[in-house]
Amino acid sequence: MNVRLYVWQRGTAALMAPLVLIHIAVIFYATRQGLSAADILSRTRGSVVWAAYYGLFVAAVSIHAAIGVRNILSEWSPVHDRSAGRVALAFGLILAAAGLRAIYGLVFA
């Protein structure tokens, strides 16, 4: 861990705190209102706000989790920092791709 990774990890954590609360509130709202998948998609399709909200969420999660995986690998496995960085980058890209694919299905499909 160096200062650059530290700032990005703490920064994305600070960003995710309100995003997670909003996400949980949305889940509670959707379940308590008994919204079906079709009801949810009718609200999210074409919405720039939901695309931006979950786009930001996916970006923050991908960066935060990738840095965390890098730290775990470099501290708990014999993998060297450079290799740990490559594995973490691949992990972050997979998370980002999966998240963006979900947003595409939620908003644009």
Next chain:
Amino acid sequence: MLDYPRKQAESGKDRMNETNSQISVSLWRGAEDGRYETYTVPKRESQTVLDVVTFVQRHIDTTLSYRFACRVGVCGSCAMTVNGKPRWTCRTHVSKVADSGHLEIGPLENLPIIKDLATDMEPFFEKWQQADGVFAPTKTRRDAIEQIRPDSMARKAVDAVIECINCGVCYSACDTVRWNEDYLGPAALTRAWTLVNDERDGGNKARLQAIAGSGGCHTCHSHQTCQELCPQTLNPTAAIAGLKRRTAAAYLKGEL
């Protein structure tokens, strides 16, 4: 010289035979591939762990190696692992740590063992150098002495941790040092924190760069074992947290 029993092999029977006037003590003997050997030492009032080690060396086995100097908690030389925890042995009373009536004393962990209870402190002090823990003067002898207000924030931050005696207890107690041999450790970073807050010092740019990289202050997991066991009751974790904030601010300003 008093006639005391020679070294005894550790066994349950030895412990059973122990009386209220004696204490059983296992000492690490040898280097990295050494082992614990058990001795019986008379119990004394206000006896310190260092007294016990010294007794063994003076009366039972003169080949026992250990390190001490002042015996009053100033020099930081006599730290050892006592019943699993690093402690300054000259100020640690046996009655406080030997709950079961038995002492196990080993060398400090996270440092190479030279012999018996003496460790090689070189890696510990090397990291002081790596953390740029050296004062960088900004004035000459012809300049007026800098006036430092004792109630300033910076001076208070220095005061909080300046009494470090470099005993190595925090370094030995630190899990992160155990996992990552490149980590600078609590003592070196705490020293750097005192200089970062020293208004007379001019070396902060290089110092912040030295502690902002891999193995620097951001490696700390804030387990706080250092502050729990520091014999001077200092709080290295808080000092390291201060360095994290200071380096992060410098990074965001583009200074690192």
